[in-house]
Amino acid sequence: MQNYSIFSLLRNGVTGHKNWSEAWRSPPLRDKYEVIIIGAGGHGLATAYYLAKEHGITDVAVLERGWLGGGNVARNTVTIRSNYLRDQSIPFYVKSVELYEGLTKELNFNMMHSKRTMIDVVLNYPKMRELRRRQLTMDIYGSTYEQISTEEVRRRIPALTGGRPGSRLPVIGGMIHTDAGVNRHDAVAWGYARAADARGVEMHQQTPVLSLVRGTDGRIEGVETASGTVRAKKVIVAVSGHTTTLTETVGLKLPLRTMNLTAFVSEPVKPLVDVVVNCPDLGFYFSQSDKGEMVIGGAPDSGQSFRRDIKQHVFEDTVSAMLELFPSFKKLKLLRQWGGHLDITHDASPIMDETDIGGLFVSAGWWGGYKAIPAGGLTMAHHVATGRPHPLTKDFTVKRFRHLDFIMETGTTTAR
Protein backbone atom coordinates (compact mmCIF):
# COMPACT_ATOMS: atom_id res chain seq x y z
CA MET A 1 0.00 0.00 0.00
CA GLN A 2 1.34 3.37 -1.00
CA ASN A 3 1.74 5.47 2.14
CA TYR A 4 -0.09 8.80 2.08
CA SER A 5 1.85 11.63 3.71
CA ILE A 6 2.90 15.21 3.17
CA PHE A 7 5.99 13.85 1.38
CA SER A 8 4.04 11.63 -1.03
CA LEU A 9 1.75 14.59 -1.72
CA LEU A 10 4.73 16.85 -2.47
CA ARG A 11 6.50 14.22 -4.55
CA ASN A 12 3.41 13.54 -6.64
CA GLY A 13 2.61 17.23 -6.81
CA VAL A 14 5.86 18.08 -8.56
CA THR A 15 5.50 15.12 -10.95
CA GLY A 16 2.03 16.19 -12.07
CA HIS A 17 0.08 13.60 -10.03
CA LYS A 18 0.80 10.93 -12.65
CA ASN A 19 2.43 8.36 -10.37
CA TRP A 20 -0.21 7.68 -7.73
CA SER A 21 -0.83 3.97 -7.51
CA GLU A 22 -4.43 2.71 -7.54
CA ALA A 23 -6.04 2.60 -4.10
CA TRP A 24 -7.19 -0.98 -4.61
CA ARG A 25 -6.90 -3.72 -7.22
CA SER A 26 -9.66 -5.06 -9.44
CA PRO A 27 -8.80 -8.75 -9.71
CA PRO A 28 -10.99 -11.23 -11.65
CA LEU A 29 -13.72 -12.95 -9.63
CA ARG A 30 -12.72 -16.46 -8.53
CA ASP A 31 -15.31 -19.18 -7.88
CA LYS A 32 -14.36 -19.88 -4.26
CA TYR A 33 -13.40 -17.86 -1.20
CA GLU A 34 -13.19 -18.48 2.51
CA VAL A 35 -15.56 -15.60 3.30
CA ILE A 36 -17.93 -13.62 1.08
CA ILE A 37 -19.19 -10.24 2.20
CA ILE A 38 -22.20 -8.89 0.31
CA GLY A 39 -22.17 -5.12 0.17
CA ALA A 40 -19.12 -2.83 -0.15
CA GLY A 41 -20.55 -0.24 2.19
CA GLY A 42 -19.27 0.88 5.54
CA HIS A 43 -20.08 -2.28 7.49
CA GLY A 44 -19.01 -4.67 4.73
CA LEU A 45 -15.66 -2.99 4.15
CA ALA A 46 -14.94 -2.55 7.86
CA THR A 47 -15.72 -6.24 8.45
CA ALA A 48 -13.35 -7.19 5.62
CA TYR A 49 -10.59 -5.01 7.07
CA TYR A 50 -10.87 -6.37 10.62
CA LEU A 51 -11.13 -9.97 9.36
CA ALA A 52 -7.77 -9.46 7.66
CA LYS A 53 -6.13 -7.38 10.35
CA GLU A 54 -7.36 -8.96 13.59
CA HIS A 55 -7.83 -12.55 12.47
CA GLY A 56 -5.52 -13.01 9.47
CA ILE A 57 -8.40 -14.10 7.23
CA THR A 58 -7.56 -12.60 3.85
CA ASP A 59 -9.27 -14.98 1.43
CA VAL A 60 -12.25 -12.64 1.40
CA ALA A 61 -14.35 -11.23 -1.45
CA VAL A 62 -16.51 -8.16 -1.00
CA LEU A 63 -19.26 -8.18 -3.64
CA GLU A 64 -20.96 -4.94 -4.53
CA ARG A 65 -23.90 -4.38 -6.85
CA GLY A 66 -23.06 -0.77 -7.71
CA TRP A 67 -19.86 0.99 -6.81
CA LEU A 68 -17.82 0.82 -3.64
CA GLY A 69 -19.11 3.20 -0.98
CA GLY A 70 -22.12 4.19 -3.05
CA GLY A 71 -24.87 2.95 -0.77
CA ASN A 72 -25.94 4.27 2.59
CA VAL A 73 -22.34 5.04 3.57
CA ALA A 74 -22.64 7.86 1.03
CA ARG A 75 -26.23 8.75 1.88
CA ASN A 76 -26.13 9.53 5.58
CA THR A 77 -25.43 12.71 7.53
CA VAL A 78 -22.06 11.58 9.02
CA THR A 79 -23.10 12.09 12.65
CA ILE A 80 -20.98 10.09 15.08
CA ARG A 81 -22.31 9.85 18.64
CA SER A 82 -22.95 7.43 21.50
CA ASN A 83 -25.96 8.86 23.35
CA TYR A 84 -28.07 5.72 23.43
CA LEU A 85 -30.40 4.38 26.09
CA ARG A 86 -29.67 0.73 26.85
CA ASP A 87 -26.86 -1.02 28.70
CA GLN A 88 -26.36 -3.28 25.66
CA SER A 89 -26.07 -0.39 23.20
CA ILE A 90 -24.02 2.33 24.88
CA PRO A 91 -20.70 0.44 25.29
CA PHE A 92 -20.91 -0.62 21.64
CA TYR A 93 -21.28 2.97 20.40
CA VAL A 94 -18.67 4.25 22.85
CA LYS A 95 -16.24 1.76 21.28
CA SER A 96 -17.24 2.88 17.80
CA VAL A 97 -16.66 6.56 18.58
CA GLU A 98 -13.26 5.65 20.05
CA LEU A 99 -12.30 3.67 16.94
CA TYR A 100 -13.44 6.51 14.68
CA GLU A 101 -11.21 8.95 16.52
CA GLY A 102 -8.14 6.81 15.75
CA LEU A 103 -9.16 5.86 12.23
CA THR A 104 -7.10 8.41 10.31
CA LYS A 105 -3.90 6.97 11.76
CA GLU A 106 -5.08 3.37 11.64
CA LEU A 107 -5.94 3.49 7.93
CA ASN A 108 -3.44 6.18 6.81
CA PHE A 109 -6.36 8.06 5.29
CA ASN A 110 -7.50 11.51 6.33
CA MET A 111 -10.96 11.09 7.84
CA MET A 112 -11.26 14.84 8.47
CA HIS A 113 -12.65 13.85 11.84
CA SER A 114 -14.14 16.81 13.64
CA LYS A 115 -15.09 16.09 17.25
CA ARG A 116 -17.40 19.06 17.52
CA THR A 117 -20.06 18.14 20.11
CA MET A 118 -23.76 17.57 19.60
CA ILE A 119 -26.42 19.65 21.28
CA ASP A 120 -29.97 18.38 21.66
CA VAL A 121 -32.32 21.34 21.67
CA VAL A 122 -35.22 20.32 23.90
CA LEU A 123 -38.72 21.77 23.62
CA ASN A 124 -40.76 19.77 26.08
CA TYR A 125 -40.40 18.27 29.54
CA PRO A 126 -41.10 14.61 28.73
CA LYS A 127 -38.19 14.67 26.25
CA MET A 128 -35.95 16.39 28.78
CA ARG A 129 -36.81 13.70 31.32
CA GLU A 130 -36.06 10.98 28.78
CA LEU A 131 -32.68 12.51 27.91
CA ARG A 132 -31.74 12.89 31.58
CA ARG A 133 -32.57 9.25 32.09
CA ARG A 134 -30.26 8.44 29.19
CA GLN A 135 -27.55 10.51 30.84
CA LEU A 136 -27.69 8.36 33.99
CA THR A 137 -27.09 5.18 31.98
CA MET A 138 -24.48 6.80 29.76
CA ASP A 139 -22.55 7.95 32.86
CA ILE A 140 -21.98 4.31 33.76
CA TYR A 141 -20.29 3.59 30.43
CA GLY A 142 -18.18 6.73 30.10
CA SER A 143 -20.21 8.49 27.44
CA THR A 144 -20.66 12.21 28.03
CA TYR A 145 -24.09 13.80 28.37
CA GLU A 146 -24.99 16.85 30.40
CA GLN A 147 -27.92 19.21 30.72
CA ILE A 148 -27.37 22.86 29.82
CA SER A 149 -29.61 25.88 30.23
CA THR A 150 -31.52 27.66 27.49
CA GLU A 151 -29.07 30.58 27.77
CA GLU A 152 -26.13 28.20 27.27
CA VAL A 153 -27.85 26.56 24.29
CA ARG A 154 -28.30 29.98 22.68
CA ARG A 155 -24.75 31.04 23.52
CA ARG A 156 -23.35 27.95 21.80
CA ILE A 157 -25.73 28.12 18.83
CA PRO A 158 -26.14 31.83 18.00
CA ALA A 159 -28.17 31.01 14.89
CA LEU A 160 -30.89 29.56 17.12
CA THR A 161 -33.10 32.64 17.30
CA GLY A 162 -36.53 30.97 17.24
CA GLY A 163 -38.30 29.19 20.06
CA ARG A 164 -38.44 32.28 22.29
CA PRO A 165 -40.70 32.41 25.36
CA GLY A 166 -44.24 32.87 24.13
CA SER A 167 -43.73 30.93 20.91
CA ARG A 168 -45.68 27.74 20.33
CA LEU A 169 -42.79 25.49 21.44
CA PRO A 170 -40.22 27.49 23.40
CA VAL A 171 -36.77 26.03 23.99
CA ILE A 172 -36.58 24.80 27.60
CA GLY A 173 -32.96 23.66 27.63
CA GLY A 174 -30.53 21.34 26.00
CA MET A 175 -28.32 18.30 26.42
CA ILE A 176 -24.71 18.44 25.38
CA HIS A 177 -22.82 15.38 24.10
CA THR A 178 -19.16 16.29 23.73
CA ASP A 179 -18.12 12.90 22.27
CA ALA A 180 -20.07 13.56 19.10
CA GLY A 181 -18.53 14.61 15.83
CA VAL A 182 -18.63 14.38 12.08
CA ASN A 183 -16.14 13.11 9.51
CA ARG A 184 -15.87 12.41 5.82
CA HIS A 185 -17.95 9.49 4.64
CA ASP A 186 -16.02 8.78 1.42
CA ALA A 187 -12.81 8.54 3.40
CA VAL A 188 -14.35 5.88 5.65
CA ALA A 189 -15.36 3.71 2.69
CA TRP A 190 -12.19 4.30 0.69
CA GLY A 191 -9.89 4.08 3.72
CA TYR A 192 -11.26 0.70 4.80
CA ALA A 193 -11.28 -0.58 1.21
CA ARG A 194 -7.70 0.47 0.58
CA ALA A 195 -6.42 -0.97 3.86
CA ALA A 196 -8.34 -4.23 3.36
CA ASP A 197 -7.04 -4.53 -0.20
CA ALA A 198 -3.48 -4.07 1.04
CA ARG A 199 -3.98 -7.13 3.26
CA GLY A 200 -5.25 -9.25 0.36
CA VAL A 201 -9.03 -8.78 0.46
CA GLU A 202 -10.67 -8.56 -2.98
CA MET A 203 -13.28 -5.97 -3.83
CA HIS A 204 -15.61 -6.73 -6.73
CA GLN A 205 -17.77 -3.84 -7.87
CA GLN A 206 -20.59 -4.18 -10.41
CA THR A 207 -21.13 -7.71 -9.14
CA PRO A 208 -24.75 -8.00 -8.02
CA VAL A 209 -25.66 -10.96 -5.84
CA LEU A 210 -28.93 -12.40 -7.12
CA SER A 211 -29.53 -15.01 -4.44
CA LEU A 212 -27.92 -17.00 -1.66
CA VAL A 213 -27.12 -20.69 -2.14
CA ARG A 214 -27.67 -23.40 0.50
CA GLY A 215 -25.97 -26.77 0.47
CA THR A 216 -27.71 -30.10 0.94
CA ASP A 217 -26.76 -30.01 4.63
CA GLY A 218 -28.73 -26.77 5.00
CA ARG A 219 -25.67 -24.63 5.61
CA ILE A 220 -24.78 -21.70 3.41
CA GLU A 221 -22.67 -22.71 0.42
CA GLY A 222 -22.19 -19.48 -1.50
CA VAL A 223 -23.96 -16.93 -3.60
CA GLU A 224 -25.36 -16.67 -7.08
CA THR A 225 -24.05 -13.56 -8.81
CA ALA A 226 -24.60 -12.06 -12.22
CA SER A 227 -21.14 -13.43 -13.11
CA GLY A 228 -21.79 -16.97 -11.89
CA THR A 229 -21.82 -18.94 -8.66
CA VAL A 230 -19.24 -18.12 -6.02
CA ARG A 231 -18.78 -20.57 -3.17
CA ALA A 232 -17.86 -19.85 0.43
CA LYS A 233 -18.52 -21.54 3.76
CA LYS A 234 -19.24 -18.18 5.38
CA VAL A 235 -21.34 -15.40 3.90
CA ILE A 236 -22.03 -12.04 5.52
CA VAL A 237 -25.02 -9.99 4.41
CA ALA A 238 -24.35 -6.28 4.95
CA VAL A 239 -26.74 -4.70 2.48
CA SER A 240 -28.97 -2.50 4.62
CA GLY A 241 -32.49 -2.16 3.19
CA HIS A 242 -32.27 -5.24 0.98
CA THR A 243 -31.38 -7.71 3.77
CA THR A 244 -34.72 -9.51 3.64
CA THR A 245 -34.72 -9.48 -0.17
CA LEU A 246 -31.55 -11.61 0.00
CA THR A 247 -32.28 -13.80 3.01
CA GLU A 248 -35.71 -14.71 1.67
CA THR A 249 -34.02 -16.33 -1.34
CA VAL A 250 -33.07 -19.13 1.08
CA GLY A 251 -36.34 -19.00 2.99
CA LEU A 252 -35.04 -17.06 5.99
CA LYS A 253 -37.52 -14.57 7.42
CA LEU A 254 -36.20 -11.78 9.64
CA PRO A 255 -38.17 -9.24 11.68
CA LEU A 256 -37.07 -6.32 9.51
CA ARG A 257 -38.88 -3.76 7.45
CA THR A 258 -37.36 -1.26 5.08
CA MET A 259 -37.98 2.46 5.33
CA ASN A 260 -36.77 5.62 3.71
CA LEU A 261 -34.98 8.43 5.52
CA THR A 262 -34.66 12.01 4.35
CA ALA A 263 -31.59 14.22 3.94
CA PHE A 264 -30.73 17.40 2.07
CA VAL A 265 -28.05 20.09 1.95
CA SER A 266 -28.12 23.83 1.55
CA GLU A 267 -25.85 26.07 -0.47
CA PRO A 268 -22.48 26.71 1.24
CA VAL A 269 -22.39 29.68 3.60
CA LYS A 270 -19.77 31.10 5.97
CA PRO A 271 -19.18 29.29 9.29
CA LEU A 272 -22.37 29.68 11.31
CA VAL A 273 -22.92 26.60 13.47
CA ASP A 274 -19.94 24.72 14.91
CA VAL A 275 -21.79 21.87 16.64
CA VAL A 276 -24.16 19.14 15.50
CA VAL A 277 -27.66 20.39 16.29
CA ASN A 278 -30.37 17.85 16.98
CA CYS A 279 -33.95 18.68 17.74
CA PRO A 280 -35.69 15.45 18.74
CA ASP A 281 -39.05 17.10 19.37
CA LEU A 282 -39.38 18.51 15.87
CA GLY A 283 -37.60 15.66 14.08
CA PHE A 284 -34.67 17.31 12.38
CA TYR A 285 -30.92 17.62 12.91
CA PHE A 286 -28.07 19.26 11.03
CA SER A 287 -24.41 20.15 11.00
CA GLN A 288 -22.37 22.46 8.82
CA SER A 289 -19.90 20.73 6.55
CA ASP A 290 -16.36 21.92 5.96
CA LYS A 291 -17.53 23.31 2.63
CA GLY A 292 -20.12 25.40 4.49
CA GLU A 293 -23.24 23.51 3.47
CA MET A 294 -25.88 22.80 6.08
CA VAL A 295 -26.31 19.02 6.05
CA ILE A 296 -29.85 18.43 7.25
CA GLY A 297 -31.60 15.22 8.15
CA GLY A 298 -35.28 14.69 8.69
CA ALA A 299 -37.78 12.12 9.80
CA PRO A 300 -38.52 8.85 8.00
CA ASP A 301 -41.37 8.39 5.56
CA SER A 302 -44.42 6.77 6.96
CA GLY A 303 -44.71 3.26 5.62
CA GLN A 304 -42.24 0.90 4.04
CA SER A 305 -40.17 2.12 1.11
CA PHE A 306 -37.29 0.96 -1.03
CA ARG A 307 -36.86 4.35 -2.66
CA ARG A 308 -33.75 6.50 -2.59
CA ASP A 309 -35.42 9.84 -3.15
CA ILE A 310 -37.53 11.77 -0.66
CA LYS A 311 -41.17 12.67 -0.43
CA GLN A 312 -42.11 16.28 -0.99
CA HIS A 313 -44.27 16.58 2.12
CA VAL A 314 -41.66 14.94 4.39
CA PHE A 315 -39.15 17.43 3.03
CA GLU A 316 -41.54 20.35 3.57
CA ASP A 317 -42.39 19.23 7.11
CA THR A 318 -38.69 19.04 7.99
CA VAL A 319 -37.96 22.47 6.54
CA SER A 320 -40.91 24.13 8.28
CA ALA A 321 -39.94 22.53 11.61
CA MET A 322 -36.39 23.80 11.19
CA LEU A 323 -37.51 27.33 10.36
CA GLU A 324 -39.39 27.54 13.66
CA LEU A 325 -36.07 27.45 15.50
CA PHE A 326 -33.77 28.84 12.80
CA PRO A 327 -35.83 31.51 11.01
CA SER A 328 -32.74 32.96 9.32
CA PHE A 329 -32.40 29.72 7.33
CA LYS A 330 -35.38 30.92 5.30
CA LYS A 331 -32.90 32.59 2.97
CA LEU A 332 -30.86 29.44 2.36
CA LYS A 333 -31.19 27.80 -1.00
CA LEU A 334 -31.31 24.03 -0.86
CA LEU A 335 -28.99 22.36 -3.31
CA ARG A 336 -29.56 18.63 -3.16
CA GLN A 337 -31.92 16.21 -1.51
CA TRP A 338 -31.72 12.45 -1.25
CA GLY A 339 -33.02 9.53 0.72
CA GLY A 340 -31.64 6.20 1.74
CA HIS A 341 -33.52 3.02 2.51
CA LEU A 342 -32.65 1.19 5.67
CA ASP A 343 -34.11 -1.75 7.50
CA ILE A 344 -35.39 -1.50 11.02
CA THR A 345 -36.12 -4.24 13.53
CA HIS A 346 -39.00 -4.44 15.95
CA ASP A 347 -36.91 -2.85 18.75
CA ALA A 348 -34.83 -0.47 16.56
CA SER A 349 -31.59 -2.26 17.61
CA PRO A 350 -29.42 -4.06 15.07
CA ILE A 351 -29.13 -7.76 14.33
CA MET A 352 -25.47 -8.83 14.44
CA ASP A 353 -25.55 -12.58 14.42
CA GLU A 354 -25.18 -15.91 12.69
CA THR A 355 -28.63 -16.89 11.51
CA ASP A 356 -30.42 -20.24 11.70
CA ILE A 357 -28.69 -21.06 8.41
CA GLY A 358 -25.19 -22.13 9.42
CA GLY A 359 -22.46 -19.88 8.04
CA LEU A 360 -24.87 -17.09 7.10
CA PHE A 361 -24.25 -13.92 9.10
CA VAL A 362 -26.28 -10.74 8.97
CA SER A 363 -25.33 -7.23 9.92
CA ALA A 364 -28.72 -5.55 9.63
CA GLY A 365 -31.24 -3.30 11.27
CA TRP A 366 -28.84 -0.40 11.37
CA TRP A 367 -30.73 2.79 11.87
CA GLY A 368 -28.01 5.38 12.03
CA GLY A 369 -25.48 2.71 11.17
CA TYR A 370 -22.83 5.15 10.05
CA LYS A 371 -21.65 5.81 13.59
CA ALA A 372 -21.51 2.04 14.12
CA ILE A 373 -19.22 1.20 11.20
CA PRO A 374 -15.87 0.64 13.00
CA ALA A 375 -17.31 -1.28 15.96
CA GLY A 376 -19.75 -3.09 13.66
CA GLY A 377 -16.89 -4.29 11.47
CA LEU A 378 -14.71 -5.24 14.43
CA THR A 379 -17.43 -7.25 16.17
CA MET A 380 -18.78 -8.96 13.06
CA ALA A 381 -15.25 -9.98 12.05
CA HIS A 382 -14.75 -11.43 15.53
CA HIS A 383 -17.98 -13.44 15.29
CA VAL A 384 -17.18 -14.77 11.82
CA ALA A 385 -13.57 -15.66 12.66
CA THR A 386 -14.06 -17.20 16.10
CA GLY A 387 -17.61 -18.51 15.80
CA ARG A 388 -18.57 -16.69 18.98
CA PRO A 389 -20.20 -13.27 19.26
CA HIS A 390 -18.06 -10.38 20.37
CA PRO A 391 -18.87 -9.29 23.96
CA LEU A 392 -20.06 -5.91 22.64
CA THR A 393 -22.67 -7.46 20.33
CA LYS A 394 -23.58 -10.66 22.20
CA ASP A 395 -27.08 -9.30 22.85
CA PHE A 396 -27.84 -8.17 19.30
CA THR A 397 -28.94 -11.67 18.34
CA VAL A 398 -31.74 -12.95 16.14
CA LYS A 399 -32.83 -15.12 19.07
CA ARG A 400 -33.76 -12.13 21.22
CA PHE A 401 -36.96 -11.78 19.25
CA ARG A 402 -37.82 -15.39 19.95
CA HIS A 403 -37.62 -14.67 23.69
CA LEU A 404 -39.20 -11.19 23.41
CA ASP A 405 -35.98 -9.97 24.97
CA PHE A 406 -36.03 -6.62 23.20
CA ILE A 407 -33.34 -3.93 23.34
CA MET A 408 -35.72 -1.04 22.80
CA GLU A 409 -33.91 1.89 21.20
CA THR A 410 -36.96 3.43 19.54
CA GLY A 411 -36.66 7.18 19.98
CA THR A 412 -32.88 7.36 20.35
CA THR A 413 -32.59 7.63 16.59
CA THR A 414 -34.88 9.29 14.07
CA ALA A 415 -36.96 6.10 14.17
CA ARG A 416 -40.13 6.73 16.12
Place this chain on the structure above:
Amino acid sequence: MLLIKCPFCRERSEIEFVYGGPVGPDRPDPTICTDDEWLDYLLMVPNPTGPVEERWWHAKGCGDWFTIWRSTVTHEVVDRPGDE
Protein backbone atom coordinates in the same frame (compact mmCIF):
# COMPACT_ATOMS: atom_id res chain seq x y z
CA MET B 1 -47.45 13.62 -2.72
CA LEU B 2 -49.66 10.57 -2.74
CA LEU B 3 -53.34 10.59 -3.52
CA ILE B 4 -54.93 8.05 -1.23
CA LYS B 5 -58.40 6.76 -1.89
CA CYS B 6 -60.51 6.90 1.23
CA PRO B 7 -63.55 4.63 0.82
CA PHE B 8 -65.82 7.45 2.00
CA CYS B 9 -64.11 10.69 0.79
CA ARG B 10 -62.57 9.31 -2.43
CA GLU B 11 -59.08 10.46 -3.44
CA ARG B 12 -57.50 12.89 -0.99
CA SER B 13 -53.97 14.17 -0.41
CA GLU B 14 -51.66 12.05 1.73
CA ILE B 15 -51.18 14.83 4.31
CA GLU B 16 -54.75 14.26 5.54
CA PHE B 17 -53.91 10.69 6.49
CA VAL B 18 -51.98 8.99 9.26
CA TYR B 19 -50.10 5.79 8.51
CA GLY B 20 -51.42 2.98 10.65
CA GLY B 21 -48.81 0.29 10.12
CA PRO B 22 -48.42 -2.72 7.88
CA VAL B 23 -50.99 -5.47 7.76
CA GLY B 24 -49.43 -8.63 9.13
CA PRO B 25 -50.82 -12.10 9.53
CA ASP B 26 -54.21 -12.57 11.24
CA ARG B 27 -54.13 -12.85 15.03
CA PRO B 28 -53.98 -16.52 15.91
CA ASP B 29 -55.81 -17.90 18.92
CA PRO B 30 -53.13 -17.69 21.64
CA THR B 31 -54.61 -20.61 23.56
CA ILE B 32 -54.03 -23.07 20.73
CA CYS B 33 -51.27 -21.65 18.47
CA THR B 34 -47.59 -22.55 18.78
CA ASP B 35 -44.97 -20.10 20.07
CA ASP B 36 -43.60 -19.69 16.56
CA GLU B 37 -47.01 -18.79 15.15
CA TRP B 38 -47.46 -16.24 17.92
CA LEU B 39 -44.02 -14.71 17.27
CA ASP B 40 -44.76 -14.51 13.56
CA TYR B 41 -47.91 -12.60 14.39
CA LEU B 42 -46.10 -10.25 16.78
CA LEU B 43 -42.94 -9.50 14.85
CA MET B 44 -43.00 -10.49 11.22
CA VAL B 45 -43.96 -7.97 8.59
CA PRO B 46 -43.95 -8.73 4.88
CA ASN B 47 -41.10 -6.65 3.41
CA PRO B 48 -41.38 -7.10 -0.35
CA THR B 49 -39.98 -4.91 -3.10
CA GLY B 50 -43.45 -4.45 -4.52
CA PRO B 51 -47.03 -4.18 -3.29
CA VAL B 52 -47.55 -4.21 0.46
CA GLU B 53 -50.82 -4.00 2.40
CA GLU B 54 -51.09 -1.26 4.98
CA ARG B 55 -53.61 0.52 7.19
CA TRP B 56 -54.28 4.23 6.93
CA TRP B 57 -56.44 6.52 9.02
CA HIS B 58 -58.20 9.48 7.46
CA ALA B 59 -57.47 11.55 10.58
CA LYS B 60 -58.03 14.98 9.08
CA GLY B 61 -61.06 13.82 7.13
CA CYS B 62 -63.88 11.43 7.88
CA GLY B 63 -61.89 9.45 10.46
CA ASP B 64 -62.29 6.14 8.65
CA TRP B 65 -59.73 3.32 8.98
CA PHE B 66 -59.09 1.29 5.85
CA THR B 67 -56.41 -0.75 4.10
CA ILE B 68 -54.71 -0.09 0.80
CA TRP B 69 -52.06 -1.81 -1.26
CA ARG B 70 -49.06 0.40 -2.02
CA SER B 71 -45.87 -0.39 -3.92
CA THR B 72 -42.72 0.00 -1.79
CA VAL B 73 -40.76 0.75 -4.97
CA THR B 74 -42.91 3.32 -6.76
CA HIS B 75 -45.10 4.42 -3.81
CA GLU B 76 -48.12 4.11 -6.08
CA VAL B 77 -51.36 2.91 -4.59
CA VAL B 78 -52.06 -0.27 -6.51
CA ASP B 79 -54.78 -2.86 -6.77
CA ARG B 80 -54.72 -5.83 -4.46
CA PRO B 81 -52.43 -8.38 -6.13
CA GLY B 82 -54.49 -10.96 -7.93
CA ASP B 83 -57.37 -8.54 -8.58
CA GLU B 84 -58.03 -7.75 -12.20
